[in-house]
Amino acid sequence: MVNRLEGKTAVISGVGPGIGSAIADAFAREGADLVLVSRGESPVLDQAASGAERLGRRVVKVRGDVAIRETWSRVAEAGNSLGGADIVVNNAAIHARKKNILEVTEEEWDATMAVNLKSVYFSCHALLPGMISRSRGVFVNISSVNGLAANPKMIDYAASKSALHGLTRNLALDHGLQGIRANVIAPGAILTENDAASLDDEEKRSLRDNYLVGRWGMPEDVANAAVFLASDEARFVTGVILPVDGGLTVQTPEGTMRKSFRARWRDDVVRIQDV
Incomplete structure (x- = not known):
């Protein structure tokens, strides 16, 4: 189908290389006008x-920190200039790198929660009242499989994404009768071409083989899911956490790594070296 978002205005945060810009492109191709939000002077915006x-x-561009309420005031103004925001995609996210809970500083923890979670709270305060007044609106919050299962030393990120799931469910529950839908996309490994090129052959193979479809994800995979959830095709879908993960979270670690289990569906064995 084409023009599934015609006549709609969509706010998209975290427009940078990868998922954010892919969603912006997909929404534009489907007919949406856009408010694009990004921090700093990245040329990607x-x-x-x-x-x-x-x-x-x-298109209206808003440069600003999504962790600050004032940025969302400017986003709301930009949305109103295009007739009011119909769709909000909360995509901006950060996390402390390779740290457990004793290693993450208070400043890093607060920064992660501010960008990944409090920004969604701000987006609701800025944009939800207008949606309610028009009796329609959709939130598509971009989470991660790290909100469903644990990866090592990503505790601040995982905590923020798990909390985002709860926020989204309650948003859907509390405001469904006012015409509001809210859903989560939980991507697996989503790699751009540059991301993939930075991996060595063993890392590429072991990463690829975690996915039932035989490849890692691309930004367009998430964008396609976001188009569906934002469109009227999903008008009976709300409060859902949709893994876009190539089947990663349906299997146990044994299915990927244990030799006898792996032989049931793959004809080779992944060798993982200690780093």
Whole structure:
């Protein structure tokens, strides 16, 4: 189908290389006008905006920190200039790198929670009242499989994403009768071409083989899911956590690594070296 988002205005945060810009491109191709939000002076924001404008879409760029309420006031103003926000995609996220709970500083913890979780709270305060007044609105919150299962030394990120699941469920529950839908996408490993090129052959193979479909994800995989959830095709879908993970979370670790189990569905054995 085409033009599934025609006549809609979508706010997308975290527009950078990867998922954010892919969602912006997919929404523009489906007919949406865009408010694109990014921190700093990354050229990706300008590129995403230019691509949407070439498709005939109206675009407003907002540069600012999503962890600050004032940024969302400017986002709301930008949305109103396009007729009011119909869709909000909360995609911005950060985390402390390779740290357990004793290693994550208080400042790092607070920063992760502010960007990954409090920004969604701010987005609701800024944009939900207008949606309620029009009796329609959709939130698509981008989470991670790390909100469903644990990876080592990603505790602040996992905690924020698990909390995002709870926030989204309650958003759907509390405001469904006012015309609001809210869902979560929980991606697995999503790699751009540059990401993949930075991996050695063993890392690529072991990563790829975790996924039942035989490959890691691409930003377009998440963007396609976001288009569906934002569109009227999903008008009876709310409060859902949708893993876009190539089947990663349906299997146990044994299915991937244990030699006798792996032989039941793959004809080789992954060798993992200690780092």
